[in-house]
Amino acid sequence: MIELDVRRLMCPMPVIKTQDRIKTMAPGEHLRVTCTDPGVMQDIPAWCRINGHTVLTAEEIDHEYSLIIEVGG
Amino acid sequence: MRFRLNVEKVMATQRKAVALISGGLDSLLAAKVMLEQGVHVEGINFYTGFCVEGHTHAIRKKDKAKPKRNNALWSAEKLGIKLHIIDIIEEYKDVLINPKHGYGANMNPCLDCKIFMVGKAKEWAEENGFDFIITGEVIGQRPMSQRRETMPVISEESGADDRLLRPLCAQNLPETLPEREGWVNRDELYDFSGRTRKPQMALAQKFGFDDYAQPAGGCCFLTDKAYSVKLTDLWASRGKRDYEIDDIMLLKVGRHIRPKPHFKLIIAREEGENNFLQGYKKQFITLRTMSHKGPLTLLDGKASDEDLKLASQIVARFSQGRDAEAVDVEVTEKGVSQSYTVTPLKPDEIEPSWRV
Ligand code: SF4
Numbered sequence: 001m002i003e004l005d006v007r008r009l010m011c012p013m014p015v016i017k018t019q020d021r022i023k024t025m026a027p028g029e030h031l032r033v034t035c036t037d038p039g040v041m042q043d044i045p046a047w048c049r050i051n052g053h054t055v056l057t058a059e060e061i062d063h064e065y066s067l068i069i070e071v072g073g
Numbered sequence: 074m075r076f077r078l079n080v081e082k083v084m085a086t087q088r089k090a091v092a093l094i095s096g097g098l099d100s101l102l103a104a105k106v107m108l109e110q111g112v113h114v115e116g117i118n119f120y121t122g123f124c125v126e127g128h129t130h131a132i133r134k135k136d137k138a139k140p141k142r143n144n145a146l147w148s149a150e151k152l153g154i155k156l157h158i159i160d161i162i163e164e165y166k167d168v169l170i171n172p173k174h175g176y177g178a179n180m181n182p183c184l185d186c187k188i189f190m191v192g193k194a195k196e197w198a199e200e201n202g203f204d205f206i207i208t209g210e211v212i213g214q215r216p217m218s219q220r221r222e223t224m225p226v227i228s229e230e231s232g233a234d235d236r237l238l239r240p241l242c243a244q245n246l247p248e249t250l251p252e253r254e255g256w257v258n259r260d261e262l263y264d265f266s267g268r269t270r271k272p273q274m275a276l277a278q279k280f281g282f283d284d285y286a287q288p289a290g291g292c293c294f295l296t297d298k299a300y301s302v303k304l305t306d307l308w309a310s311r312g313k314r315d316y317e318i319d320d321i322m323l324l325k326v327g328r329h330i331r332p333k334p335h336f337k338l339i340i341a342r343e344e345g346e347n348n349f350l351q352g353y354k355k356q357f358i359t360l361r362t363m364s365h366k367g368p369l370t371l372l373d374g375k376a377s378d379e380d381l382k383l384a385s386q387i388v389a390r391f392s393q394g395r396d397a398e399a400v401d402v403e404v405t406e407k408g409v410s411q412s413y414t415v416t417p418l419k420p421d422e423i424e425p426s427w428r429v
Contacts, residue, residue: 008323008352012120012143016160022326039141046146 004033007064015047018069022053028073030048030056035065044069082218088256089195089203090238091136094156095292096144098273098285099209099241104152105280106240107111107207110257114207117154118145119190121165122321123293134179161193170314179301183218183295185227191231198236205236205251208264208398213267221245241265241273244247246347269369294325303329308428310334321354323371326350329429332383336374337429340391354405360388363412365391366399382413389417393403 004021006014007008014035023030032042041064046069052072059066078140092104094116126355168189172182187210194206210219210227212234218227224246228237232276237251243252244264252259265272294300305323309313310331323339326346331337338360347369350359358372358381360419370388372381385402395399402413 012124012145012158013160015143015146016120019158039143043143043146046143046150046159047156050146050149073343 001030001032001040001068002005005029007034007036008064009035010037014040015043018044019047019051022051022069025071025073029071031069031071033067034062035067038065040065040067080251086256087111087113088205088251089115090207090251091201091203092154092204093190093194093208094118095209096143096148096289097209097292098270098277099211099284101151101209101282101285102207102273102280103207103240103281104148104154106262107257108152108154110261110423112257114154116145116151116152116154117194117201118156118158118185119161119165119193120158121169121186121293122162122318123165123169123203123295125293148288153409157197157260159197160192161189162379165189166316177217177296179287179296179298180304181217181295181301181350182216183225187218188230189225191227191233191237195231195233195236204256205238205249206233207238207240209241210239211265211267212245214265238262246288254398270322271382274311300324303429306331307339310337318376323353323373327368327371330387330423330427331429332427333380336380336384337378338373338384338387339371340388341368341370354406358385358404358406360402360404362389362392362394362400363403364399365394365397366393367390367394367400368371382415385413385415386418387423389415389422390420392417 002025004017013035014037018033027030041058041063045058048055048069054070054072056068056070082297090107090112092100093115095098095105104114104116146156158413168185169182171184174184177183186273191206191208200207212219212221212224228234238249238251241263242265243259243262245266251257307320326339326349328340328342329337330340338352341350350371351371353371358376359365360370360372367388368391372384376384381404386402388402389400392400398416399414400417404413405411
């Protein structure tokens, strides 16, 4: 699992960072993104749907948001 | 039979266009018109730091309950195309600080901004093997950047030249490369012009788009008067036209009061802003009322002991101790705190000219 910490960044920066990280990854690999902007709970899944990646889990713990993404082919 | 021929033609020579997607209706329609003509379209969206999309919903508490969707992502999903979001915060500074073509009604350098974005899209197209660029521009739609005279300026100065196609008003403009080469059919493009939104709304209906975004001011905070005043004030007080991303963010938050040219107070207006400003405690002098409940305040600039006393009196004014004889205010700089006991300013002692 690759980790991406984008806490304190505001949308759309977490989406941009996720996009740029995923560009360097292979299909099937997993990325965990940790954020503090609640907007990511909408924006990252939308970005994944558009670009063919899958959000495996998305959860909020103590005002932090954590999403696990499987890179698509 | 005719259908089969078309399919074969498309398969043989499917051309690729990169579409500037702002999240508004026009760019959505322009991209859709291309898709209808069998062009492969992918979207590109630029983040300048001033975009209306995003971040403010993370600050104010009342906005948190209903997070705002990102309209560029929404558009791409509606269209079924990929969207590439590009961070241009650093490069955009030069566009905003030194716009060759000047500003619009506020601090919006729309013409330079468009030239810059189309130029970036052109670079991206070259790197990614795309044939041409499309935008949702319409002649006469916007007073600064979308006029008959500015259309060729954008094409030329961006370097995109005749690889820039505006599907919504192409019939009012000279033929471009994609039209000449038959990659797209000029007869099926549009001739929209002027400020009216009716043709766009009719086309949206034809394509079955509802629920699209209709931002009043355009794509960014720079078209907003109050925001532009704050930005101009920031530059004037620093004696130079420059900014960091934190400056841009802080201009969107709180009440801004400048009692002296050399310092400004940013006072949280509600809990969400309070939490947001907490994140800046290490970078700024902070003030908080101790004897009464009150908002967190950042002090931007330099302040003498006299200044801190005045700042404390202002902060006290916005606390629950506003009518009290004395309010204790704690001032913290780089982890070191000192306390001031002050009488809150009266409402009429806060000069209207202090409010930025
Ligand atoms: S409104 Fe803002 S983003 Fe849109 S063209 Fe003008 S300066 Fe650029």
